[in-house]
């Protein structure tokens with residue numbers, strides 16, 4: 001796993017040397033080798049500085065809802081920022097490399113922090129298979145792959161599955177006033193995550209409902225310790 005990651009990193013460094021990628025924020029300036037955004041876009045971003053803080057806005061948002069070892073986001077989400085443009089291009093414009101770039105950036109920060117040193121595997125929040133087919137990829141899996149490259153830790157892309165409730169299950173849940181959701185997360189590979197410190201990864205943390213549901217599924221396997229990381233954290237009342 002590490003060897004494949006190493007070769008992939010070497011190939012991508014070599015490609016970058018000959019064909020530098022454009023900054024995902026403005027698509028004009030060339031992205032800097034290890035920085036993802038150009039200097040101008042980078043200066044407009046709000047770093048969250050959470051990787052070294054055991055308690056921060058990320059962990060507070062999930063507090064009392066799910067037991068978390070550590071949690072961190074890379075940037076605060078702001079509207080009309082280069083980060084929003086990059087995430088939009090990743091999600092809706094088939095620019096898969098942006099997911100890898102952002103993942104490597106996040107991975108580089110996590111790798112330096114003692115809070116994430118014992119992480120043994122990375123699990124992305126899954127998309128429903130229909131949606132993944134439509135989009136061409138799962139953006140969270142690309143971010144997870146970038147983190148995996150940088151940290152030298154395997155990404156388990158099939159550990160979790162997103163399924164739809166049947167119509168009758170959905171009706172029953174609504175009648176019983178459960179959350180108004182028609183999807184559920186299932187742990188497809190409990191043996192792959194058991195006894196491990198797992199890093200659950202998504203693009204943005206908003207209310208935390210999705211990460212919480214995925215986290216619960218992961219914690220259903222024995223002896224799982226859970227941490228979470230996202231590229232961005234959005235404020236829930238007003239998306240800054």
Ligand SMILES: [Zn+2]
Pocket residue numbers: 023024025026027028029037038039040041042082
């Ligand atoms: Zn830029």
